[in-house]
Amino acid sequence: MSTEARSFASRLRDLFSGRSLAGALTGGDALPVRLSNRTYAGTRNAAVRELGFDQPLLWVVLSLLAWGLVMVYSASIALPDNPRFANYSHTHFVVRHGFFILIGMVAALMAFQVPMRTWERFAPWLFAVALVLLVAVLIPHVGTVVNGARRWISFGFMSFQPSELAKLAVLLYAADYMVRRMEVKERFFRAVLPMALAVLVVGMLLLAEPDMGAFMVIVVIAMGILFLGGVNARMFFLMALLVVAAFAMIVLTSEWRRERIFAYLDPFSENHALGKGYQLSHALIAIGRGEIFGVGLGGSVEKLHWLPEAHTDFLLAVVGEEFGLIGVLALIGLFLWLTRRIMYIGRQAIALDQVFAGLVAQGVGLWMGFQAFINIGVNLGALPTKGLTLPLMSYGGSAVLMNLVAIAIVLRVDYENRQLMRGGRA
Structure with a gap:
């Protein structure tokens, strides 16, 4: 035959x-x-490959981490010339960032070993831990104040930001909640209201820090999971209108947030160029200097004490100056591919009746995609200035740690998908 x-x-x-x-x-x-x-x-x-996980996804994540490490070094190498950082060496930030990546990889390897059934079982407890830490960071002498915001808890070798844990905790809790409430997803008060109250509590704690950027990401994650979980479309759009109205009220009742909005509309005006529009105006100057092909790696001028937070929130502006339009488009392309791939893995899991795992993966896709969208939009002047880092690339221990743990969970979802497609058990 x-x-x-x-x-x-x-x-x-x-x-x-x-x-x-x-x-x-x-x-x-x-x-x-x-x-x-x-x-x-x-x-x-x-x-299905023999290695049992999505290799292209892993390589894209490693590429973003490596590029981010190089850019953090480039953006921070001149910071010790500033009296504020006079006691730091020129390699201080890149060494610490590399250390954070190493810790994140170890945590990611540990997270990958945890079955999705275990994540589902412990999702409410992780949410409770996140709430406790969000309360603890507001306690004097526990939370550390930086630039007027109380967002960090110091552990000696690194400062941890509970809002980053809250993103993952809310994501897991929302996915678990939708699986448990699947039979009442068409009824607003029984399906949506309890989750909305949980997000409201988290939001009140985050706004007390204040950290409106993290709150925005958490709201998008929660609403996205509710929508993907099958909540009635009319209820979803009603909820979206309420959320937009709530954010509008927050902005209108906060003078410094209103000033940020006005500065974003005209950052080069006399009233804003040296005030709330200073960061944005210099970010735009940096991107403008890069033109098509950039001035070359290490050749940025704006990072020389002109552009604040060049190694964190405005890392993309340095990328634009040193790599030009080509570099910015390549970066956007990588994040688009990353988000699409993660959402695809989530759809695979749902098609295989692994609803919790699928919603978790799609929630991570929303997290990475939306936060990258906000950061890129802010750097390009398309959105008001907001303190959100570029996922996997910007300097920051907590953010890199939780980003890598979230990616590891997605790889675990893909691993279990492949086991099921081979005829095994997840």
Whole structure:
């Protein structure tokens, strides 16, 4: 019997045995995609690799980490010339950033070993821990104040930002909540209101720090998971209108937030150029200097004490100055691919009836994509200035640590998807 005949006979056996309807129809390496409550269809997918995880996703993440490490060094190398950082060496920030990446990788390896069933079981407890830390950071002598904001808890070798943990905790809690409330997802008060109250409590604690940027990301994560979990569209849009109204009220009742909005509209005006529009105006100057191909790695002028927070919130402006439009477009392309890939892994999990795992992966995609969108928009002057770092790239221990843990959880979801597609158990 020829090879083709044996392959066809094998597919027929699979088809009539009921082991893999989609695999029998498409060659054994297909993803079963749910078309309705009871019907499935096979869609062509890349073959499951022996390593059992998504290698392209891992390589893109490592590329962003490496590029970020280089850019943090470039953006911070001149900081010791400033009297504020006179006691630091020129390699202080890059060494610490590399240390944070190392810690994050160790934590990511540990997180990858945890099955999604365990994450689901402990999601409410992790949410409770995040709430306790958000309260603790507001206590004098516990939380550390930097630039007027009380957002960090010092552990000696590094300062931890509870709001970063809160992003992951709310994500896991919202996914677990939707799985538990799946039967009442069409009823507003039983499906949406309890989750909305939980996010409101987190939001009040974050605004007390204040950290409106983290609150915005958490709201988008929670609302996105509710929507992807199947909450009625009319209820979702009603909730979105309420959220927009709430943020508008927060801005209108805060004088310094209103000033930021006005500065964003005209950062080069006499009233804003040396005030609330200072960072944005110099970020735009940096990106303008880069033109198409940039001035070359290390050649940025704006990082020489003109652009504040060049190694954190405004790292993209240094990328734009040193690598030009080509570098900025490449960076945007990497984040678009990363977000799309993570969302695809989530859809795979949901198609395999792993609803919690799928919602978690898609929540991570929303987190990475939305935060990158906000940071890039702020640096390009398309959005008002907001203190959000560029995921996986900007300097910051807590952010890098939690970003890598979140990516590890996505890789775990993909690993379990591949096990299921091989006929094993997650």
